[in-house]
Amino acid sequence: EVQLLESGGGLVQPGGSLRLSCVASGFTFKSHTMTWVRQAPGKGLERVSGITGSSGSTYYADSVQGRFTISRDNSKNMLSLQMSSLRAEDTAVYYCVKGGTGTPLDSWGQGTLVTVSS
Amino acid sequence: EIVLTQSPGTLCLSPGERATLSCRASQSVSSSYLGWYQQKPGQAPRLLIYGASSRATGIPDRFSGSGSGTDFTLTISRLEPEDFAVYYCQYYGSSPLTFGGGTKVEIK
Numbered sequence: 001e002v003q004l005l006e007s008g009g010g011l012v013q014p015g016g017s018l019r020l021s022c023v024a025s026g027f028t029f030k031s032h033t034m035t036w037v038r039q040a041p042g043k044g045l046e047r048v049s050g051i052t053g054s055s056g057s058t059y060y061a062d063s064v065q066g067r068f069t070i071s072r073d074n075s076k077n078m079l080s081l082q083m084s085s086l087r088a089e090d091t092a093v094y095y096c097v098k099g100g101t102g103t104p105l106d107s108w109g110q111g112t113l114v115t116v117s118s
Numbered sequence: 119e120i121v122l123t124q125s126p127g128t129l130c131l132s133p134g135e136r137a138t139l140s141c142r143a144s145q146s147v148s149s150s151y152l153g154w155y156q157q158k159p160g161q162a163p164r165l166l167i168y169g170a171s172s173r174a175t176g177i178p179d180r181f182s183g184s185g186s187g188t189d190f191t192l193t194i195s196r197l198e199p200e201d202f203a204v205y206y207c208q209y210y211g212s213s214p215l216t217f218g219g220g221t222k223v224e225i226k
Contacts, residue, residue, distance in 0.1 A: 044220050104208075
């Protein structure tokens with residue numbers, strides 16, 4: 001069974017930083033593109049960032065380009081999202097998702113809430 | 119960037135009725151990369167349909183997907199109480215991945 005467990009969310013002030021992590025199990029992690037998707041309160045879904053299995057390619061939404069950095073450690077089955085210069089509009093539940101460009105988003109973590117507020 | 123427009127925004131139906139949800143793409147897309155997701159309150163989204171018409175593992179056969187080009191449809195043949203939720207279409211054939219705005223299926 002695929003499991004994705006996010007951590008690292010919380011309350012942060014505008015301009016601050018936060019690092020999200022996702023531990024994966026139940027599949028061959030290194031073989032799959034992984035994606036972070038977020039959902040602002042009461043809103044729809046937005047793909048934030050993605051990374052291929054070999055880390056050869058990364059993708060970012062225009063809204064986070066230059067502020068967020070996605071990475072992965074295939075030896076630890078871990079996906080990370082380093083977020084800096086956080087803004088109020090980054091407030092959302094962040095989901096770790098298996099899949100990405102070319103493959104459906106077939107497994108989702110339970111999400112971790114990031115709140116950017118003073 | 120592919121823009122996906124879902125309609126209607128809200129669908130009010132009774133259990134047992136048929137639901138038809140629409141997803142329109144801003145340009146022709148490959149049906150191989152069109153997916154549908156279900157999200158219930160307080161839960162993560164769940165993949166229902168991939169490749170426009172293939173059901174994901176464990177998805178009941180009352181859910182079906184169809185379409186090509188710019189017009190895609192998710193049909194729920196007979197609504198069960200657990201099917202009242204928000205549904206999103208998504209294109210994953212190229213970056214940026216995009217989602218439609220969602221259709222809420224609520225109990226009439």
